[in-house]
Amino acid sequence: MNISLILLFLIFFSIHYSTSAQRDFLAASCIQEELREMLVMDQKWVNYPDYSNREAWNNLLGNHKVSLIEKGEEYLDYKWQVVRATDYLDYSRTGNRNTMQDPYFDNQDALSALLLAELAEGKGRFLDQIIDGVFVSCEMTSWVLSAHFKISAKKIKNHFPDVNENLIGLYSSQTGAMLSWAYYFLNKEFDKVNPLIAERIQFEVKKRILEPYMNMNYWWTALPPYAKNKPKVNNWNPWCNANVLQCFMLMENDKEKLAEAVYRSMQSVDMFINEDKDGACDEGPGYWGVAAGKMFDYLDLLEKLTSGKVSIFDKPEIKAMAEYVYRANIGNGWVVNFADASAKSSGNPYFIYAFGKAVTSQDMMNFAAYLKEENPETTVAYKRDIDRTLRNATISKELEHTEPVFKVPSFSWYPKTEYCFMSNPQGLFVAAKGGYNLENHNHNDVGSFMFYVNATPIFIDTGVGSYTAKTFGPDRYSLWTMQSNYHNVPLINGVAQSPGAKFKATNSSFNKNKKTFTTDISKAYPEQAGVKSWTRSYQLKKDGLSIKEKFSLTKTIEPNQLNFMTWGEVNLGKPGEILVTARNEIVKLLYDENQFEATTEPIALTEKKLSKVWGNTIYRLTLKAKSMDMVGKYEFVILKV
Structure with missing residues (x-):
């Protein structure tokens, strides 16, 4: 093969790879001139x-x-x-x-x-x-x-x-x-x-x-000049674009101007869809409605405006983004709440049903009916959102005739976001994560987990208090709710995790047959932690959860300590065994009494946003190593009593 053919092949490969990696579902569906001819003008699209x-x-x-x-x-x-x-x-x-x-x-x-x-x-x-x-x-x-x-x-x-x-x-x-x-x-x-x-x-x-x-040009559009810098796209993109699209569709009747604006918005929303890794919402289920949910609003409007000619609801990537809302649901209103999202999130059943119908997800539609049955007073009204409210009304009768079914999936694995949810028929549920410390609405929580028994939280992610200037400013990680010391992760050599994209998990994997999630969290810690490797493994069993730590350090400075945030009251009891009681559920945490000394402290919740979820007090349980080892293993077992 001569050099010209090789160069031609490389150019083709790079173009093909770039296109497939970027998706660009909307912009690839038509060019602006074609879109112009598809538009339903003069608000005749309004149903x-x-x-x-x-x-x-x-x-x-x-x-x-x-x-x-x-x-x-x-x-x-x-x-x-x-x-x-x-x-x-x-x-x-x-x-x-x-x-x-x-x-x-x-x-x-x-x-x-x-x-x-x-x-x-x-x-x-x-x-x-x-x-x-x-x-x-x-x-x-x-x-x-x-x-x-x-x-x-x-x-x-x-x-x-x-x-x-x-x-x-x-x-x-x-x-x-x-x-x-x-x-x-x-x-x-x-x-x-x-x-x-x-x-x-x-x-x-x-x-x-x-x-x-x-x-x-706005940063949230992720269009030039921001696109050159590969901006981090979050829920602002579909939220703003969906609202802006409504303004154009309702107020602009010049066909050329409307086509130009709509195509611009399509290119912008593509950037949000391209950013999605595997369907998981790293901002949490509480943000799903204004992230993937706003993308649905946008796509639904676009489908109406083009009489269905521009529609991407058949894409499996869109369906995965939709179904996250029920896969991250634990029951009784509790949800997986990594990052800033609240652990309580009800979700509007009419809206969830509509999205589920669009992506042909029977599980979502049944889940929506379950939510409606659980909260029969829920109305079609969606605060400050006329389009959602009226669309909810159009599917109201369908929802009423849908069988209410919700069964927590046995597992959900998001390999790129590195979220892993596992459950069993005995009512146990665990969510664990790898990820990195610059996710949207990030907390320093690489390797953290939460554990539920019969939809009752035991080991928790606290969430975040009311937003202030500090929440999104340079002092964000001075807030205790953001720090790894107040998540279910180790303090290594007296050093906590650091914020930033380079502080991340590596080698994360999930074995569905063994119900095991494993991740190396060593790179989530700064150099002064002196950690070469720290592999954390979660295995969900019939009667409980096994947590194994295997580590290698370059130095020893202070004893390692393992933190566990709990909703329930903690009874240290006898050495090697700790009881945690939440509502009517009791679990037993077993540890090696020769390796650790256990202490616990109450944490008063003065923020209303937190206290309305957890009450006035949660607890931090700490297991402090009795020796300082360069290489070692720890094992903890959480059993349902």
Whole structure:
């Protein structure tokens, strides 16, 4: 083979490899010119009734009509709030996000409820309040949260809105989408009061969403110039893109402009899908609804806009992302909560059913029916999300006629994210992870685990408290909830894990026949830990969990210690045996009394976000090695009593 042919082969191989690695499902489905011809124009894609068609609304909403109206009635006398300048400034001054967010979210909750109530009733009773809510929103300098001004390209010293800069963030795009739906459904009713109302919505959505999306680059789009630096794509991408797409679909009727905007969004959402490794949501199930879930919103809208011509719901990668929500569910509302997600997450059954139906996952649809049966008061209403609420209503009857079934899968293995979930018929469940310490919403927790008995948490991941400036700033890892010392991992030579992409697990593997997950966590620790290798192995057995540690150190400085975070009360009992009691479940932790000394300490939970999940106190159980060995093995056994 001559050199020219070799070069040609290498070029072909590199192109093929790059294409397959990047997926690009959406952009590869058509070019922009083809997309333009697929578009369903002038909002004819909308499959919800016109405002005036009362019979159709009654059929659509069914028995949900009353609850939507009742919720709207709660806001008939609502006093619209002004978000003051000092509310924004408080984030820079104290790190408190809620000072600005609370009045803003209260207003948006009110507007959403009033709009849905008016669509349900159709008598104009809520119209004046809706107009006031629209006006208050339009009068705001910015729809961006004070905590989110960091998305600006400018060097903003304090988190304050700039009238000359229209940024697009999570909630600014959400407000734009809600106002766009208000315009679509009620513009004729607004005109009866004053034509300037509808005109103002058009003006503000165009200025704040449509124009900046096409004329600015945001980090979350992951498009050039950010794409050159291979940005880390997270849930901002589908969340913002889904909202922005609604704005364009509802407000832009120029075919060329719409095609350009939609294709740009397709290229952007491809970056989120490309980032996905194996379907797992590393931000946790609590974020799934605004990560993979927002991707579903986007793909569903795109499918409608193109009459099904652009649809990728048949891709197994999309189905894997969808099914994570039930695979990470343990039962009784408990979920696998690595990273910032809460250990409690209910999930909206209507939304989960709709996503499951789109990817033809019967397991998801049955799981959704199970959630509805567990929480029969759950409504179709999705806070501040008109599109989700109305789509939920369209599948409500189907959900009601679906058999409620939820059985925890015997295992779920995500080889790239390095998440491993295992369960058995005896009611035991373990989740363990490898990963690295720069995942989305990361905690330093490489090698950590959680253990449940009959859907009752025993050994836990605490989660995170209320978000402040410190949560996402340079002092993030000064928070105890982020540190490895407060996760179920070792303290090696007196040294904890470090944050950063290079601090990671290696050689992670899962044996489904032996129900064993193994990972080397040595590289999650900095050099001063002096650790050459530290292999941690979890094996789920019929009566309990076996945890084995095999290590090799380059030096000994301090005795190693193994930390276990527990929800239940700890009884040290006799040496070599520790009882942990949570609710009505009891487990026994067995260890070598010749190797370790056991101590325990209560940890008071002063953060409401944590205490509402765990109560006022959790415990940290510590097993401290009695000798300092360069090479060694530890073994712990957790038995159900």
